[in-house]
Amino acid sequence: MEAFTVEVITVGNELLSGRVVNTNASWIAGRVTKLGGAVKRITTVSDDVEECSAAIREALARRPKLIITTGGLGPTFDDRTLESIALALGIPLELNEEALHMVREKYGGDVTPPRLKMAKLPRGGKPLYNPVGTAPGCLIEVGDTIIIALPGVPLEMEAMFEMHVEPIILRLSHVAYTSMLIRVDTIEESSLAPMIEEVMKKCKAVYVKSRPKRNGEAYIEVEVSSRALTMKEAEENVAEACRLLRELIAKAGAKAQEL
Amino acid sequence: MEAFTVEVITVGNELLSGRVVNTNASWIAGRVTKLGGAVKRITTVSDDVEECSAAIREALARRPKLIITTGGLGPTFDDRTLESIALALGIPLELNEEALHMVREKYGGDVTPPRLKMAKLPRGGKPLYNPVGTAPGCLIEVGDTIIIALPGVPLEMEAMFEMHVEPIILRLSHVAYTSMLIRVDTIEESSLAPMIEEVMKKCKAVYVKSRPKRNGEAYIEVEVSSRALTMKEAEENVAEACRLLRELIAKAGAKAQEL
Numbered sequence: 242m243e244a245f246t247v248e249v250i251t252v253g254n255e256l257l258s259g260r261v262v263n264t265n266a267s268w269i270a271g272r273v274t275k276l277g278g279a280v281k282r283i284t285t286v287s288d289d290v291e292e293c294s295a296a297i298r299e300a301l302a303r304r305p306k307l308i309i310t311t312g313g314l315g316p317t318f319d320d321r322t323l324e325s326i327a328l329a330l331g332i333p334l335e336l337n338e339e340a341l342h343m344v345r346e347k348y349g350g351d352v353t354p355p356r357l358k359m360a361k362l363p364r365g366g367k368p369l370y371n372p373v374g375t376a377p378g379c380l381i382e383v384g385d386t387i388i389i390a391l392p393g394v395p396l397e398m399e400a401m402f403e404m405h406v407e408p409i410i411l412r413l414s415h416v417a418y419t420s421m422l423i424r425v426d427t428i429e430e431s432s433l434a435p436m437i438e439e440v441m442k443k444c445k446a447v448y449v450k451s452r453p454k455r456n457g458e459a460y461i462e463v464e465v466s467s468r469a470l471t472m473k474e475a476e477e478n479v480a481e482a483c484r485l486l487r488e489l490i491a492k493a494g495a496k497a498q499e500l
Numbered sequence: 501m502e503a504f505t506v507e508v509i510t511v512g513n514e515l516l517s518g519r520v521v522n523t524n525a526s527w528i529a530g531r532v533t534k535l536g537g538a539v540k541r542i543t544t545v546s547d548d549v550e551e552c553s554a555a556i557r558e559a560l561a562r563r564p565k566l567i568i569t570t571g572g573l574g575p576t577f578d579d580r581t582l583e584s585i586a587l588a589l590g591i592p593l594e595l596n597e598e599a600l601h602m603v604r605e606k607y608g609g610d611v612t613p614p615r616l617k618m619a620k621l622p623r624g625g626k627p628l629y630n631p632v633g634t635a636p637g638c639l640i641e642v643g644d645t646i647i648i649a650l651p652g653v654p655l656e657m658e659a660m661f662e663m664h665v666e667p668i669i670l671r672l673s674h675v676a677y678t679s680m681l682i683r684v685d686t687i688e689e690s691s692l693a694p695m696i697e698e699v700m701k702k703c704k705a706v707y708v709k710s711r712p713k714r715n716g717e718a719y720i721e722v723e724v725s726s727r728a729l730t731m732k733e734a735e736e737n738v739a740e741a742c743r744l745l746r747e748l749i750a751k752a753g754a755k756a757q758e759l
Contacts, residue, residue, distance in 0.1 A: 259530025271518025
């Protein structure tokens with residue numbers, strides 16, 4: 242079951258200096274996955290135009306259905322994501338009347354140069370209304386790929402994702418996805434490995450992944466997931482794989498419980 | 501002041517499904533930055549060997565001093581980062597006696613096939629001792645770039661970073677880095693933008709970045725940072741830039757305070 246592919250590009254020096262944890266990336270990845278898409282890559286680059294446009298060009302070359310960028314849409318000199326998109330596509334950045342209208346409305350007509358900057362989009366780009374903050378987003382189609390630029394402020398990004406991106410994803414998506422977590426105790430990950438392989442061999446439509454955890458006590462967390470044409474089918478796939486895995490774990494004398 | 505460049509590649513489907521927030525990336529980025537390095541890009545890819553080896557090849561082509569990977573070193577079928585590195589470099593994966601010794605010690609000699617797998621490194625790779633978990637890391641030099649593979653479990657990754665990576669970074673690093681945060685109230689980011697530009701023009705060795713925040717009340721957080729040959733010089737650069745910025749903010753009738 243192939244899901245449609247998405248790449249996420251998060252822009253900002255604060256992500257590369259480690260000052261900010263990239264929760265935008267995981268938030269978007271979680272939403273896209275639940276809506277039936279498959280995030281293939283997340284790239285974080287600095288506010289530098291060369292770095293950012295290189296990442297966009299490289300993502301485009303892999304031909305995902307959707308590229309979502311976050312960050313770099315505001316009024317300051319280092320908000321240069323739209324300039325980077327324009328450079329990557331070899332098109333000019335120009336004042337967009339609809340975007341200007343959005344910015345003007347926010348400021349009651351007082352459009353200073355830093356504010357005017359937020360209304361400049363790559364030629365052919367469509368401005369996306371920002372219901373929380375000021376900077377409009379931007380949507381631009383390149384061949385079979387849709388590029389969507391969202392702001393980096395989490396509240397703004399999330400509101401705009403729900404307003405503009407979800408409808409596009411639902412249109413692209415024809416798959417359902419579900420997953421279940423199992424906690425396994427009193428077994429080594431290396432002893433669990435052959436059981437997981439057996440489950441993956443017998444249940445073709447599922448993916449099983451284990452991770453050692455150390456929250457106070459040590460245990461192993463196993464995630465069983467499936468993509469299918471319907472949610473019912475995906476849930477049945479996961480249930481069957483979990484049943485088989487728990488059987489194998491019990492046979493080995495270890496403990497498993499759903500989380 | 502050019503810092504030496506680092507790329508981080510984090511490997512794992514759980515990062516692309518959004519189930520796990522990539523705190524490893526920000527932890528590493530923060531450490532590298534404080535130690536005087538510059539993280540130029542963070543890439544997240546799935547457990548797939550093709551995807552992972554492509555990301556490694558691409559990072560190598562940008563010639564960073566250091567590539568740090570996390571994740572994919574364990575005993576399960578989908579722990580394939582070392583295989584991906586071998587594929588990217590066009591060298592075979594082979595049993596490393598020193599790594600085998602490390603794994604054997606952990607299990608008191610009981611080396612099953614999944615455990616043996618953890619002792620297979622790209623040819624020429626040096627195993628890195630894991631003081632917390634089982635899977636050894638790996639260091640391999642390619643031209644002027646050092647690739648270091650660390651596990652994905654945060655406690656293991658952090659301990660191994662401190663043990664193996666920090667000494668290498670300190671050897672590479674000849675720069676100091678410091679930063680300061682200022683909270684600015686009662687001003688629009690778009691009105692702050694020209695002040696930031698003025699500070700960056702007058703104080704050449706600093707970088708100033710603003711971010712709107714909404715923790716309960718709305719305010720703007722400004723980060724002023726500097727890289728210099730000595731910590732004293734970096735601190736003086738930041739202090740001077742902060743002084744000038746606070747002066748401009750006060751002149752505009754707004755409030756600024758150090759965080």
